[in-house]
Amino acid sequence: MKNTFGSSVAVTVFGESHGSAVGAVLDGLAPGLFVDEDYIRRKMQQRQARGGISTSRKEADEVKILSGVFNGRTTGTPIALLIENTNVKSGDYDELRRLVRPGHADYAAYCKYHGHQDYRGGGHFSGRVTAALVAAGALCRLALRQRAIELGSHILRCGGVDDRGFADLDADIAALDTAMFPVLDESAGEKMRGAILAARERGDSVGGVLETAVIGLPAGLGEPWFDTVEGLLSHALFSVGGVKGVSFGAGFDFADMCGSAANDPFRMEGGRVVTSSNHNGGINGGITNGMPLLFRCAVKPTPSISVEQQTVDMENGENAVLRVHGRHDPAIVHRARAVVEAVTAITLCDLMAQRYGTDWPQEEV
Amino acid sequence: MKNTFGSSVAVTVFGESHGSAVGAVLDGLAPGLFVDEDYIRRKMQQRQARGGISTSRKEADEVKILSGVFNGRTTGTPIALLIENTNVKSGDYDELRRLVRPGHADYAAYCKYHGHQDYRGGGHFSGRVTAALVAAGALCRLALRQRAIELGSHILRCGGVDDRGFADLDADIAALDTAMFPVLDESAGEKMRGAILAARERGDSVGGVLETAVIGLPAGLGEPWFDTVEGLLSHALFSVGGVKGVSFGAGFDFADMCGSAANDPFRMEGGRVVTSSNHNGGINGGITNGMPLLFRCAVKPTPSISVEQQTVDMENGENAVLRVHGRHDPAIVHRARAVVEAVTAITLCDLMAQRYGTDWPQEEV
Amino acid sequence: MKNTFGSSVAVTVFGESHGSAVGAVLDGLAPGLFVDEDYIRRKMQQRQARGGISTSRKEADEVKILSGVFNGRTTGTPIALLIENTNVKSGDYDELRRLVRPGHADYAAYCKYHGHQDYRGGGHFSGRVTAALVAAGALCRLALRQRAIELGSHILRCGGVDDRGFADLDADIAALDTAMFPVLDESAGEKMRGAILAARERGDSVGGVLETAVIGLPAGLGEPWFDTVEGLLSHALFSVGGVKGVSFGAGFDFADMCGSAANDPFRMEGGRVVTSSNHNGGINGGITNGMPLLFRCAVKPTPSISVEQQTVDMENGENAVLRVHGRHDPAIVHRARAVVEAVTAITLCDLMAQRYGTDWPQEEV
Amino acid sequence: MKNTFGSSVAVTVFGESHGSAVGAVLDGLAPGLFVDEDYIRRKMQQRQARGGISTSRKEADEVKILSGVFNGRTTGTPIALLIENTNVKSGDYDELRRLVRPGHADYAAYCKYHGHQDYRGGGHFSGRVTAALVAAGALCRLALRQRAIELGSHILRCGGVDDRGFADLDADIAALDTAMFPVLDESAGEKMRGAILAARERGDSVGGVLETAVIGLPAGLGEPWFDTVEGLLSHALFSVGGVKGVSFGAGFDFADMCGSAANDPFRMEGGRVVTSSNHNGGINGGITNGMPLLFRCAVKPTPSISVEQQTVDMENGENAVLRVHGRHDPAIVHRARAVVEAVTAITLCDLMAQRYGTDWPQEEV
Numbered sequence A, B, C, D: 001m002k003n004t005f006g007s008s009v010a011v012t013v014f015g016e017s018h019g020s021a022v023g024a025v026l027d028g029l030a031p032g033l034f035v036d037e038d039y040i041r042r043k044m045q046q047r048q049a050r051g052g053i054s055t056s057r058k059e060a061d062e063v064k065i066l067s068g069v070f071n072g073r074t075t076g077t078p079i080a081l082l083i084e085n086t087n088v089k090s091g092d093y094d095e096l097r098r099l100v101r102p103g104h105a106d107y108a109a110y111c112k113y114h115g116h117q118d119y120r121g122g123g124h125f126s127g128r129v130t131a132a133l134v135a136a137g138a139l140c141r142l143a144l145r146q147r148a149i150e151l152g153s154h155i156l157r158c159g160g161v162d163d164r165g166f167a168d169l170d171a172d173i174a175a176l177d178t179a180m181f182p183v184l185d186e187s188a189g190e191k192m193r194g195a196i197l198a199a200r201e202r203g204d205s206v207g208g209v210l211e212t213a214v215i216g217l218p219a220g221l222g223e224p225w226f227d228t229v230e231g232l233l234s235h236a237l238f239s240v241g242g243v244k245g246v247s248f249g250a251g252f253d254f255a256d257m258c259g260s261a262a263n264d265p266f267r268m269e270g271g272r273v274v275t276s277s278n279h280n281g282g283i284n285g286g287i288t289n290g291m292p293l294l295f296r297c298a299v300k301p302t303p304s305i306s307v308e309q310q311t312v313d314m315e316n317g318e319n320a321v322l323r324v325h326g327r328h329d330p331a332i333v334h335r336a337r338a339v340v341e342a343v344t345a346i347t348l349c350d351l352m353a354q355r356y357g358t359d360w361p362q363e364e365v
Helices: A039-047 A092-100 A108-114 A120-125 A127-143 A168-177 A186-201 A229-237 A250-257 A333-356 B037-048 B092-099 B106-113 B122-125 B127-145 B169-178 B186-201 B227-236 B251-255 B333-356 C037-048 C094-098 C107-115 C120-125 C129-145 C170-177 C186-200 C231-237 C251-255 C333-356 D036-046 D094-098 D104-112 D120-125 D129-145 D169-180 D187-202 D228-235 D250-255 D331-355
Strands: A004-006 A010-015 A021-027 A063-065 A079-084 A151-157 A208-215 A243-248 A266-269 A272-275 A293-300 A309-313 A320-323 B004-006 B010-015 B020-025 B063-065 B079-084 B152-159 B206-213 B241-250 B266-269 B270-276 B293-299 B307-314 B318-322 C004-006 C010-017 C019-029 C063-065 C080-084 C150-158 C207-213 C242-249 C267-271 C270-273 C293-299 C309-313 C316-321 D003-008 D010-015 D020-027 D063-065 D079-084 D151-156 D207-213 D242-249 D266-269 D272-275 D291-297 D308-312 D318-322
Touching: A004 A333, A004 C251, A010 A127, A010 C019, A010 C080, A021 A127, A021 C010, A039 A063, A039 A127, A039 A333, A079 A127, A079 C010, A108 A120, A120 C080, A127 A151, A127 A333, A151 A168, A151 A186, A151 A333, A151 B251, A168 A208, A168 C186, A208 A243, A208 A333, A208 B152, A208 B251, A229 A243, A229 A293, A229 A333, A229 B227, A229 B241, A243 A250, A243 B227, A243 B251, A250 B152, A250 B206, A250 B241, A250 B293, A272 B122, A293 A333, A293 B251, A309 B266, A320 B266, B004 B333, B010 B127, B010 D020, B010 D079, B020 B127, B020 D010, B037 B063, B037 B127, B037 B333, B063 C242, B079 B127, B079 D010, B106 B122, B106 D010, B122 B127, B122 C309, B127 B152, B127 B333, B152 B169, B169 B206, B206 B333, B227 B241, B227 B293, B227 B333, B241 B251, B293 B333, C004 C251, C019 C129, C037 C063, C037 C129, C037 C333, C037 D272, C080 C129, C129 C150, C129 C333, C150 C170, C150 C186, C150 C333, C150 D250, C170 C207, C207 C333, C207 D250, C231 C242, C231 C293, C231 C333, C231 D228, C231 D242, C242 C251, C242 D250, C251 D151, C251 D242, C251 D291, C267 D308, C267 D318, C293 C333, C293 D250, C309 D266, C316 D266, D003 D331, D020 D129, D036 D063, D036 D129, D036 D331, D104 D120, D129 D151, D129 D331, D151 D169, D151 D187, D151 D331, D207 D331, D228 D242, D228 D291, D228 D331, D242 D250, D291 D331
Parallel strands: A266 B307
Antiparallel strands: A004 A010, A010 A021, A021 A079, A063 A079, A151 A208, A208 A293, A243 A293, A243 B241, A266 A272, A309 A320, B004 B010, B010 B020, B020 B079, B063 B079, B152 B206, B206 B293, B241 B293, B266 B270, B307 B318, C004 C010, C010 C019, C019 C080, C063 C080, C150 C207, C207 C293, C242 C293, C242 D242, C267 C270, C309 C316, D003 D010, D010 D020, D020 D079, D063 D079, D151 D207, D207 D291, D242 D291, D266 D272, D308 D318
């Protein structure tokens, strides 16, 4: 299976940027879960991230639930989610058909699909498809929430500006849940937005790092080989547009640590086993240990920039100069956050359902 | 499926550190591939990495091929690889049964398996299991080699010392193929080994970063969503002991780059489309673009250290002090390299077979 | 994954009988395949099988292709197929909610989904969902046709009437391709329709047997264990409404045969290895042998009958009497044929793509 | 994945008839299950079915458990099962290399593996591999037994002789559990053995039908599409040597039934919903309904016969005459029973684990 991910809870995506719709089929969610459409809508808005720092393409992004929900609750059967493309500009795509955009999937897609791919707006590779993932992820977050599993992400770094790290996880995650530009330190956020707008002025773009925390996960999720929590999450996270690095806990900082500093000592606390530090990000040997799950995603600068770039004309096999026009994001990191959280929620629901069965979460049933 | 990875080419692992054997079943390799047992043996030695900087546990690591090879060639049926455990010390494991080791899987495994796990030497979580992966990986590398796909890894950083980066990829990869301590700059390697030995003296351990390059891959491998090349590789790589971060191309450095610097311009070269830079590590939109595949793995310091550590006694639920004795690695990064390369080769064989069919590589057939 | 089937070519279904739509996502079909919408429409009509012998529920069954097709050809990305439910009667479903219908999925669904299932018209278990499968199957048949692989099914037995067996496979399959009531002997078909109408008069229904032939398959498809051609096809075929038995070649008649009669002798014919008989239905050891693939499906009588039946009231746990009203099929075997052919085509495309890669069929590309 | 089957509980097989060993890796069984090695041995003996009616090849079939069991209980990690080939005759296989045996996988394997397959004794296609499946199945039966799920099979028909049908399921299943030649009516068994011996005298073989019953299954197992109970079981059952047909409940007899007779009416019995008849074999809409699961397998006569047969010489592409010598079974149906039960147990464990989670059965834990 190609555009499908998951075992007990699985998601399949489809759609092209300039086709009639994008969508997802989410299968395996327990029956009886209340579907809070307002919550889905709020998560969709966090992906849209309206404002001068995002693309000006305006899509209603209304999520139609075609199946799997009855009387406001999940039935346990596949949930098909459809988001129609309403604001598709029928502009001249002839140049894009011929000139592959640097940093984009255009050339790789051409090789893979022998030129039959829908080249308009990136086709199936477009970030549009993530709208469907965010809708599916919102449903999974509602399922996690029933078991008091919560998650949140902030922009740890963007445009040369650092946010503060997580401190009080409960409070930080609660605050991020409603934030449109997700930072823990608002003044850092202000500077980041300034850097994004400055890049936009130059016709350029900036990258960043997202940091995510998940609280409330039980110990014992994941498998020792291959389907480790890190393996499954990274598998999903690298589908998020622009993510080029994923690390857990101290991540690349482990390179300069000694074992005596890196190991997280165990101790009893209120009758529970906890660790005194959390350098391993809540995972030992690929399995959750009951501590908060912590990871980071490196997000590259949006490849769609308006400065002139060197490329190749696929029609005649000659060098060419490309200047991309149209509606683009000077940064994607703040929007990628919604997708990072969505695929995290989907993956965690799958891990929970694999361990606790198809009726998980059971009380709701 | 839990301890299985792959679609067209898949591997299943089994075994415990102190059980009778570890092993793997590799399924889906094309028929007719010549099985070079010397090559497998050399790759096994790179994982063993004998010498003062590795554990003193001495295992013959003789690979028995139980099936799937006939008259020296693969038959196309499952290849079962068995490595017996011969040097298992029957020491006192009572302490290890009770005291979970910080940084290890012990506590997470206890939660997952409700105390039924084989706790001796990490059981199924042990790095011993990677011996089977390296054997399976060696077979996959032989398959890749027939299509002139080669790969190599070096220790980019360890103990505060940096190796030089890749320069002439063909030459660098050829040199690394036979190196026991894989660095591109021997003087950096000397310093790294010094740092490792110093850590050993302190009863401590050090981490590091591995960098891997793959040349010869065709453009068009991978899928747009989920089964991206990054997603599949990272899924596999996080099974390698101690890997806590995986990044492609510029990875986390993208955070501080602008799109105009990050994008890799296309140009024609000798009738082929190439990119002038390779910040994206040979992958655009999750699909190979025909440029060298480049990625990094962050490896944490070995958690087995001999300094005193705080932990919990699982039997009585009380705080306890642990002092690990026995044969341990003061660094794992140089040994992890063999496993990183093995799971990379397995994953790439799978990607090739998914695209080109089960008879890939076809000429051999 | 639950409502998904296939590896290299995979299909996911969704939808409920009385929801807004049913649909399927077909992933893995090669790029560049010409999408003949007329052909899809004809196959949809064969499933509808209008006329007195089928349900009077009239659905337009217009297939909307939401993605994966561009300029009339497949792109290689997921093809989402949507069929809206337009003729949903908003009648009183209160009785159906409480009284589980004998022979239907109602009670099993209640147990599985704890009462949260959409009980209207069978919900996700409804034969409506097969409309999406037929559309997906039609695309797969177009792909098979490019490699001269053709398939056809006829009603071997229904209402106590036998059709003649396959004789000239090429001619028989060609004739069946356009037949609405698929029999090889029209006079047998006339009698079958008579038996179906007689059952309808009695408020009852009849079962039957379908026989399918596939020509043009290469030798060497399938795997020795588990993913045998028989295993994969039967896995898919048991999803077709009412199928309760699947047999290959001589099937259950093998029970009374001797090995000397059952074995199919090999001989050379025109430079090709063929078998003189085909009791094994084109499969040896789970692998195609290049002879026509032959199998049969037993189809039970439609459970929706209007005679009074004993059942249980799920609300109060008491025995009750049910009399089903509404639009029903007095036989399903003639309509099941379209679905049997569809899932066969999907499974064979998967087997071909697994063996020959994702660009199969390659010339089209 | 090719030689792997299952999701939550999965099995992978390997090995060749004349290689060093056959084996299986069983993954996903809950931790803490007591491993009754005597029970495994008894099930292995049922597959061997010593006596004049089976092959004279004598194998010890000692099952070595290489991993996943610790202190006599499952650990929850992969269980590798190895059965060495000890009685391999090193006879002249040159004829078998060239002359493909009718009814066997030889020719299909040649096409699939391009002549690289191990042709000795059928190689990976050999019934030897089922020894590993039976061992894995025995473990799964122990898991099912803890939840009072029991299963049994008898030879419903063989050599023109019918056994009586199931009557008192509890008693019948208990009796079959220890029977070496599994029939419910011993006098019928006597006649069957007579027919088998008569076929042996003629250098021929006979087929048969197996009927299996499973009691104690909860309602609600299986999925509506594709992963139906029938779909999953048939997928596995067609791997059993010689199985060419699988039917559930009334199976092919449904063809001649009316809906009013075929539907199983529901009624309350002791506070439980039951059906008055069980024509559907315990499955409605692909999902268990809590009634006994009933299915039949058609088993073809063993293709290895000693009478002269027409075939083709693969070396020169000419017609040839084959006379198979050596140790063969004049019937396989009585031995196939052990394998049918094994793959049934594996599949049911998977279905239970998918529904109830990885710790199923939970009390044992």
